[in-house]
Amino acid sequence: MKIVTVIGARPQFIKAATVSRKIREKCIEIIVHTGQHYDDNMSKIFFQELNIPLPDYNLNIGSGSHGTQTGRMLEKIENILLNEKPDYVLVYGDTNSTLAGALAASKLLIPVVHIESGLRSFNKSMPEEQNRILTDHISKYVFAPTDTAVKNLFNEGIKENVFNVGDVMFDAVLYFKDLAKDKSRVLQKYFLKRENYILATIHRAENTNSVEKLKNIFKGLNESGQNIILPLHPRTKKYIKKYNIILEDNIKIIEPLGYLDMIMLEDNSKKIVTDSGGVQKEAFFLGKPCITLRSETEWVETVENGWNIIVGADKDKIKKCILDFEPKQVRKEYFGDGNAVQKIISELF
Ligand code: UD1
Ligand code: UDP
Numbered sequence: 001m002k003i004v005t006v007i008g009a010r011p012q013f014i015k016a017a018t019v020s021r022k023i024r025e026k027c028i029e030i031i032v033h034t035g036q037h038y039d040d041n042m043s044k045i046f047f048q049e050l051n052i053p054l055p056d057y058n059l060n061i062g063s064g065s066h067g068t069q070t071g072r073m074l075e076k077i078e079n080i081l082l083n084e085k086p087d088y089v090l091v092y093g094d095t096n097s098t099l100a101g102a103l104a105a106s107k108l109l110i111p112v113v114h115i116e117s118g119l120r121s122f123n124k125s126m127p128e129e130q131n132r133i134l135t136d137h138i139s140k141y142v143f144a145p146t147d148t149a150v151k152n153l154f155n156e157g158i159k160e161n162v163f164n165v166g167d168v169m170f171d172a173v174l175y176f177k178d179l180a181k182d183k184s185r186v187l188q189k190y191f192l193k194r195e196n197y198i199l200a201t202i203h204r205a206e207n208t209n210s211v212e213k214l215k216n217i218f219k220g221l222n223e224s225g226q227n228i229i230l231p232l233h234p235r236t237k238k239y240i241k242k243y244n245i246i247l248e249d250n251i252k253i254i255e256p257l258g259y260l261d262m263i264m265l266e267d268n269s270k271k272i273v274t275d276s277g278g279v280q281k282e283a284f285f286l287g288k289p290c291i292t293l294r295s296e297t298e299w300v301e302t303v304e305n306g307w308n309i310i311v312g313a314d315k316d317k318i319k320k321c322i323l324d325f326e327p328k329q330v331r332k333e334y335f336g337d338g339n340a341v342q343k344i345i346s347e348l349f
Contacts, residue, residue, distance in 0.1 A: 001027040001349075003113075004086040006077060006101025008034030008061070011169075011278045013046035014259055015092045015115065018171045018341050020053055023090075026349045029053070030084055034073045034097040035060040039234060045258040049183075050176065066096060066127055073100030081108055088113050088140075088348070092168075094132035102135040111140035115168060115344065118142065118149025118158075119277075119298035127205065128277075143344050145169075146334055148300055165343035166336015169278055173285045174338045177263060184264035186257065190229060192268065198226050198322055199269040200251075201276050203233035207293060211243045213313035217293055220318025221273065222248040228273075229265065231257045271322060280308055287331060291321045301334040 003023060007016050016031070023029045033055035037043045047054060059076045061069060077100055081089065089105035090113045091098045102112045117136050121129050136142055136158055144150045145167035153162050187193070200221060207213050214236075221228050228251045232240075240247070247253060257265065263282065266272060272283040275293040280302060283290035290308040302308035307327040311317040336343075 001088075002030065002084065002086045003027055003088045003090050004030045004032060004081060004084055004101075004105075005090040006032045006034065006097060007055075007092065008036035008073070008097030009093075009095040010037050010042050010046065010256075012092045012095065012097065013043065013052060014050070014172055014278070015168050017046065017050035017052050017259075018168050018175060019090075019092075019115065019344065021051075022341050022345050024053065026345060030057070030080075030086065031055040032057045032059065032077060032080055032101070034077075034100065035062055036069065036073075036095060036097045038062055039256070041256045041258070042234065049258050049260055070096045070100050073097060074104050077101055077104035078108065081105060081110060086110060090115065091135060092116055094119070094128040094135070096127070096131065098135050099131040102138055106138035112138060113141045113143070113348065114139040115143045116145055118144040118146075118151075118153040118162075120149075120152045121296050121298050123296055125206075141347065143340075143347075145336070145340070146301060163343070163347055164336075165347075166338070166340035167281065168340045168344075169281055170285055170335045171338050171340050172259075173263060173282060176260060177267070180260040180264045180267075184260045186261035186264050187268060190252065190254065192229065192265075194268045195270040196227060197269060198224070198228045198271050198273060199265050200228050200230040200273040201233065201279050202230070202236050202274070202293060204275040204294065205235075206295075207275055207313060208236050208239040210313070214239055214243060215245060216313045216315040217318065218245055218247065218251070220313075220315035221251055221322070223315065223319045224322035225250060226270075226322055228252065229254065231255065231262065231265075271325065273318065273322065281335065284308065284331065285335070289325050289327050291318065291325060293318070301332070305329055305332055305334070307331060 091101040271289045273291045306329045
């Protein structure tokens with residue numbers, strides 16, 4: 001059997017780090033890197049430190065508008081699929097690389113396997129919501145991380161080959177946490193001590209594309225008076241410059257981190273402020289209060305369980321939650337038992 005895996009953005013490298021290793025024990029895997037993310041610290045570092053097999057094809061698509069980026073990927077992926085003739089095409093999550101991989105395969109009648117399926121924000125203005133709905137509807141096997149995701153799929157009439165296997169990102173945290181403790185020197189590098197800082201990440205288009213929202217977020221972070229460390233996504237870097245946002249002294253901006261440094265920073269933080277999907281979940285896995293800079297989340301369980309609070313770009317709420325938000329309930333096991341990858345493999349082979 002042959003599987004072509006299409007990846008292209010940071011969180012997909014991390015997901016593939018857990019899955020590809022196992023797939024390769026069972027069959028031939030061809031990795032296609034679309035090149036959606038291309039800076040060394042957004043791409044290469046993950047392949048190196050997480051031991052992800054090097055891509056067989058790198059499409060070098062780079063940045064662009066949604067149509068341009070997705071269209072260019074589609075054309076090149078189609079050629080590869082015609083050449084490789086795989087039995088399945090595997091995609092993760094909800095990026096433009098996900099949609100391009102799924103669509104190219106579906107048009108050629110190659111069955112699509114979608115990992116991290118069924119997530120919904122019910123906000124169709126998000127590019128990710130469009131990508132995941134379309135991908136789910138053209139997939140043959142859909143692997144959902146939670147019961148909520150399964151319900152969402154059922155509600156849209158997707159009922160065949162739906163499997164709740166748990167979350168491959170939970171597998172990743174469990175697998176790499178000890179290695180991170182061993183290898184990472186990030187706390188020493190930035191003179192950080194356990195729970196004496198807040199970790200923040202910002203990259204969602206809904207926040208970066210609005211001058212008002214991005215300014216309010218930085219005001220909230222600043223007015224909290226807390227020691228904030230913020231590994232900065234290149235999209236956000238671009239907009240901070242464009243909007244001329246002045247960064248105050250309590251906010252330390254650093255370059256994007258590798259995964260091992262990132263989970264080390266998460267695990268030692270006091271709280272996490274983020275608009276990232278993956279980081280919201282990792283906060284939950286690691287038992288850190290999460291303050292979410294969005295108006296809704298796909299990871300509703302973390303909110304229901306009281307460990308995640310939705311604050312949007314409201315500066316007063318951001319400040320108040322950084323100072324006061326304290327989860328009280330015991331965390332429940334919504335994301336599986338850390339064996340999502342094994343369950344996926346059992347279904348596929
Ligand atoms: C993409 C995904 C988003 C995911 C995120 C993970 C889509 C529609 N969005 O958003 O779902 O949460 O990846 O991080 O697929 N840039 C660089 N260097 C890079 C990559 C990007 O400078 O290596 C800059 C470019 O200016 C680019 C901008 O970041 O225009 C945005 O990159 P893009 O991949 O389009 O979207 P993300 O915001 O990264
Ligand atoms: N991450 C990382 N370095 C960083 C920021 C994030 O390794 O500087 C990891 C993070 O730990 C998580 C994943 O990237 O595993 C989340 O990706 P991102 O926030 O870019 O995208 P999203 O999950 O929102 O799609």
